[in-house]
Amino acid sequence: xxxVSPEPRxxxxxxxxxxxxxxxTIEWYDFFIYGAAxxxxxxxxxxxxxxxxxxxIASFGTFASGFVARPVGGILFGHFGDRFGRKPTLVxxxxxxxxxxxxxxxxxxxxxxxxxxxxxxxxxxxxxxxGVGGEWGGAVLxxxxxxxxxxRASFSSFPQMGIPAGxxxxxxxxxxxxxxxxxxxFVAWGWRIPFVLSAMLVVVALFxxxxxxxxxxxxxxxxxxxxxxxxxxxxxxxxxxSIVLGAxxxxxxxxxxxxxxxxxxxxGTGVGIPQKTMLLLISAAALVFLAAxxxxxxxxxxxxxxxxxxxxxxASVVVVFVAFALFDTATVAGVFGALAVLxxxxxPMVGVQxxxxxxxxSPSMRYTGASLAFxxxxxxxxGITPVVATTILAxxxxxxxxxxxxxxxxxxxxxxxxxxxxxxxxTGTVVTxxxxxxx
Numbered sequence: 485x486x487x488v489s490p491e492p493r494x495x496x497x498x499x500x501x502x503x504x505x506x507x508x509t510i511e512w513y514d515f516f517i518y519g520a521a522x523x524x525x526x527x528x529x530x531x532x533x534x535x536x537x538x539x540x541i542a543s544f545g546t547f548a549s550g551f552v553a554r555p556v557g558g559i560l561f562g563h564f565g566d567r568f569g570r571k572p573t574l575v576x577x578x579x580x581x582x583x584x585x586x587x588x589x590x591x592x593x594x595x596x597x598x599x600x601x602x603x604x605x606x607x608x609x610x611x612x613x614x615g616v617g618g619e620w621g622g623a624v625l626x627x628x629x630x631x632x633x634x635x636r637a638s639f640s641s642f643p644q645m646g647i648p649a650g651x652x653x654x655x656x657x658x659x660x661x662x663x664x665x666x667x668x669x670f671v672a673w674g675w676r677i678p679f680v681l682s683a684m685l686v687v688v689a690l691f692x693x694x695x696x697x698x699x700x701x702x703x704x705x706x707x708x709x710x711x712x713x714x715x716x717x718x719x720x721x722x723x724x725x726s727i728v729l730g731a732x733x734x735x736x737x738x739x740x741x742x743x744x745x746x747x748x749x750x751x752g753t754g755v756g757i758p759q760k761t762m763l764l765l766i767s768a769a770a771l772v773f774l775a776a777x778x779x780x781x782x783x784x785x786x787x788x789x790x791x792x793x794x795x796x797x798x799a800s801v802v803v804v805f806v807a808f809a810l811f812d813t814a815t816v817a818g819v820f821g822a823l824a825v826l827x828x829x830x831x832p833m834v835g836v837q838x839x840x841x842x843x844x845x846s847p848s849m850r851y852t853g854a855s856l857a858f859x860x861x862x863x864x865x866x867g868i869t870p871v872v873a874t875t876i877l878a879x880x881x882x883x884x885x886x887x888x889x890x891x892x893x894x895x896x897x898x899x900x901x902x903x904x905x906x907x908x909x910x911t912g913t914v915v916t917x918x919x920x921x922x923x
Contacts, residue, residue: 496697500630501642503692504623507578508643510685511619512650513657514585515550515612517678519746520658522547522870524759525675529593530602537878540750542602544870547746549606550613551859551867557617558859559716562852565622566715569706570629570699570851574622575690581615582686584608589679621855624838629701629847637789640838641781647834648773648827651745651766657681659763701847719845719853726844727857732900733840734861736797737833739893740804742866744773744826747873748811751883755814765816769823776831789836790901796832797897803829804890808883833897844904865893 526546527539534542557577565573588608594601623643631639657678665674719727745766752762784792803825810822837858845853873886 497630497632497639500696501627501639503696504627505642505645505649506692507574507689508619508623508646509649509653510646510682510689511578511581511616512646513653513685514581514682515616516650516654516745517585517658517682518550518588518609518612519547519742519870520654520749520763521675521678523746523750524658525671526605528671529675530605532594537874541871541874541878544747544874546602546606546609548867548871550609550616551863553610553613554617554859554862554867555856557614558621558855559852560614561618562621562855563714563716565618565625565851565855566849567713569702570622570626571693571696573618573851574626575693577615577618577622578686578689578693579615581612581619582682584611584615585679585682585686587611589676589682617855617859620858621842621851624842624854625701625851626696626699628839628842629699635785637784637836637839638781640842641777641835644781644834644838645774645777647741648770648777651770651773654678655763655767655770659760659767662760705847715849715852716856719849719856723845723849723853726904727853727860729900729904730841730844730854730857731861731864732896733793733837733904734858734897735865735900736800736894736897737830737837738862738864738866739869739890740800740826740830741834742869743873743890744769744823744830747870748823751811751873751877752819755812755819757814757816757819761816762819765820765823769820769827772824773827773830773834776828777835780832780835784836784839789839790904792832792836793840793901794898796829797894797901800826800829800833800894801891801898804887804894805884808887812883840901840904865897 522543523540526543527534527536530546531539531542561573561577564576588605591604591608592601620643623646624640627642628636628640658675661674661677662670665677749759749762749766752765753759757765780792780796807822807826810818810825813819838854841857842850842854844857869890872889876885876889877883
C-alpha cells in the first residue's frame with residue numbers, strides 16, 4: 485500500500501497537466517506562426533517569381549512539408565519514449581522544434597540568395613515537423629498516465645488545449661508585431677519577430693519540463709521488464725489496424741483544425757476582410773474552441789469519449805457548408821459566426837481525440853503507436869488541407885466544393901472512430917481508467 489496521500493498525488497498530476505499545456509502551447513505556437521506566415525508573407529518573400537495564386541499554393545506547400553516529417557518524428561521519439569521514458573523525449577522534441585523555429589527567423593529571402601531560400605525554408609519546416617511529431621504523444625501520455633483515476637479523459641485534454649491556445653498566441657503576436665512595425669516593415673522583416681520570440685518561450689518551457697517526474701505507468705513497465713526493444717516493429721505487427729483507424733480518427737480534427745487556423749486567414753482576406761481583423765476574429769473564435777475542448781473532455785469523463793467524438797464529427801459533416809456560407813457573406817459578423825460554429829464542432833473532436841487514440845495501444849508501445857496514428861492522420865487530414873482548399877478554389881471558384889471535401893473527411897473519421905474501440909478490444913490493447921495511475 486502506498487504511503488503517499490491522495491492530496492500530493494493530485495497536486496503532482498495537476499502540475500504535470502499544467503506543464504504539458506504550457507509546453508504544447510509553445511510548440512503549437514511555433515507550428516502556427518509558420519502557418520500564419522505562410523498565409524501572409526512567405527509567398528512574396530520566398531516565391532517572388534510566381535503569380536500571387538501560385539505563390540500562395542507554393543507557400544502552403546512548404547507548410548505541408550512539415551507534416552511529412554511528423555510521422556518520422558512520431559516513430560523516432562516514440563521509440564525512445566517507449567524505451568527510455570516520456571520525460572527526456574519531451575525535452576528533446578521541444579529543443580528540436582525551438583531550434584528549427586529560431587533558424588527560420590534568420591533565413592535569407594529569395595531576393596537575397598535566390599532558389600536556395602525556399603529550399604532552406606522547407607528544410608527548417610521539416611525540422612519543425614520532426615519536433616512536433618514527437619511532442620504530441622509524449623505530452624498526452626505524461627498528462628494521461630499521471631491522471632487520477634476516473635479523470636483520464638479530462639487530463640488527456642490538457643495538451644490538446646495547447647492547440648487553440650497556440651492559435652491565440654501566434655495570431656496575437658503576429659497582430660501586435662504588425663501594428664508596432666507597420667504593414668510594409670512587417671512584410672519586409674517584421675514577420676521574423678514572432679519566430680525570435682519563440683526562443684524565449686522555449687527556455688520557459690524547458691525549465692518547467694525538466695522539473696517534472698517520469699510517468700508512473702512507464703516506471704511500472706520498466707520495473708516489470710515490460711519495456712520493448714523495438715516498439716515500432718511490435719506495434720506494426722500486432723496493431724496495424726489500430727494505427728490505420730487511429731489515423732482515420734485524426735483526419736477530421738486535423739483537416740478542420742488547419743482550415744480554421746491557417747487556410748481561412750488567407751481566404752478571409754480574399755473575400756475582403758482586412759488581415760488584422762481576420763487575426764482578431766480567429767483569435768476570438770479560438771477561445772470558443774478552447775472552451776469547447778474543456779467542456780467536452782469533462783463530459784467524456786462521465787460518458788463514452790467515442791460518443792462525444794461522434795457528436796462533434798457528425799455535426800461537422802453539415803457545419804462545414806454552413807460555415808462557408810457564412811464566410812462568403814464577407815461581413816465581420818458572418819465570418820466570426822463561421823469561425824465560431826467550426827470551433828464548437830472542433831472542440832468535441834479535439835477534446836477526446838487523445839484518450840481515444842492512446843487507449844488503443846498498450847503502455848509498452850503506446851508512445852509509438854499513438855504518435856504514429858496521430859501523425860499519419862495529421863499528414864493526410866491537416867497537412868494537405870490548405871493546399872487542397874486553395875487548389876479547389878482556384879480551379880472551381882466554389883467554396884461549396886471545399887466544404888464537400890471536408891465533409892467527406894469527416895465521414896471517414898466517423899467510420900474510423902466507430903470501429904476503433906472494437907479493434908482495440910479484439911487485440912487486447914484497450915485500457916480503461918482502471919489502469920494504474922501511480923505507484
